Amino acid sequence: MDLEYSYPLYRPPSEANSLIFQVTLGCSFNQCSYCDMYRTKTYSERPWEEIQMEIDITSKLYPDTKRIFLADGDAINLSTERLVEILEYINKKFPSLERISSYAMPKNLLQKTSAELKTLRTAGLKMLYVGIESGSDKVLKKITKGATYKTIVESCKKAKESNYVLSCMIILGLGGKKYTYEHIEETAKIISEVSPDYIGALNLHLDDSLYNEFMTKFKEPFEFLDDLQILNEIELLISKINPSSPIIFRANHASNVYSIKGTLPQDKVNILELISQLKKHPDMLKPKILRRF
Numbered sequence: 001m002d003l004e005y006s007y008p009l010y011r012p013p014s015e016a017n018s019l020i021f022q023v024t025l026g027c028s029f030n031q032c033s034y035c036d037m038y039r040t041k042t043y044s045e046r047p048w049e050e051i052q053m054e055i056d057i058t059s060k061l062y063p064d065t066k067r068i069f070l071a072d073g074d075a076i077n078l079s080t081e082r083l084v085e086i087l088e089y090i091n092k093k094f095p096s097l098e099r100i101s102s103y104a105m106p107k108n109l110l111q112k113t114s115a116e117l118k119t120l121r122t123a124g125l126k127m128l129y130v131g132i133e134s135g136s137d138k139v140l141k142k143i144t145k146g147a148t149y150k151t152i153v154e155s156c157k158k159a160k161e162s163n164y165v166l167s168c169m170i171i172l173g174l175g176g177k178k179y180t181y182e183h184i185e186e187t188a189k190i191i192s193e194v195s196p197d198y199i200g201a202l203n204l205h206l207d208d209s210l211y212n213e214f215m216t217k218f219k220e221p222f223e224f225l226d227d228l229q230i231l232n233e234i235e236l237l238i239s240k241i242n243p244s245s246p247i248i249f250r251a252n253h254a255s256n257v258y259s260i261k262g263t264l265p266q267d268k269v270n271i272l273e274l275i276s277q278l279k280k281h282p283d284m285l286k287p288k289i290l291r292r293f
């Protein structure tokens with residue numbers, strides 16, 4: 001028997017080979033204007049009996065599982081007691097397990113005490129994916145992120161202090177042409193301050209279903225960036241990130257104009273050189289038709 005998922009189902013690209021348990025459905029916030037992942041779902045928490053049954057069945061089918069991702073949008077919104085119950089049961093049933101991870105919003109992390117986060121870390125939750133999107137408070141407000149520079153830094157630092165592996169996402173082009181400089185300058189600043197283990201930079205992509213809502217919430221005309229302007233954003237971002245610990249940087253999502261990756265700060269010069277070459281040879285960029293989502 002395979003798991004019967006409630007679709008749509010999402011997980012980060014780096015969890016492509018992970019076993020997924022949907023311990024919650026939907027997103028407890030569900031209001032970011034650029035995201036329609038869970039718009040068709042009302043947030044709910046799956047009953048323990050169902051989760052337990054799925055763990056029992058899959059542990060027999062895939063006993064050598066090494067990675068597990070807890071879905072949907074913010075599994076960490078569950079009570080600490082319920083999460084510990086799930087984590088401990090998973091660890092008991094999958095003896096080869098190396099990592100359990102989930103998405104987390106700043107508000108989820110701030111709602112838990114440091115002691116609770118440490119308890120969850122000890123119980124086996126190892127990696128958290130946090131959408132920063134932008135460091136600019138103006139842009140964060142316009143995309144109705146429900147977070148600010150301050151709450152993002154506080155929440156990410158809290159997670160790092162509790163020894164989580166932190167993978168953060170940002171979105172290129174999110175401020176449009178008008179706020180491009182502010183968006184990138186503040187995003188480089190917040191990345192440097194948080195210094196997560198990983199940064200994934202995606203390109204803004206709006207499905208037709210979200211277009212009107214995004215534009216309305218932005219509250220002023222929004223102009224998308226072209227490929228060259230996106231490269232300028234990556235260039236400025238890379239040049240301004242000065243982390244306190246190494247960050248693995250990736251802009252290699254399907255939405256990106258070119259696959260760019262490296263470790264910051266050590267690969268800064270090489271990445272900037274690559275971007276300079278791409279700006280001179282735009283024919284090297286990925287054709288728009290291949291930028292699928």
Ligand code: SF4
Pocket residue numbers: 027028029030031032035036037038073105131
């Ligand atoms: S918190 Fe995450 S999943 Fe929820 S609406 Fe915002 S981006 Fe989407």
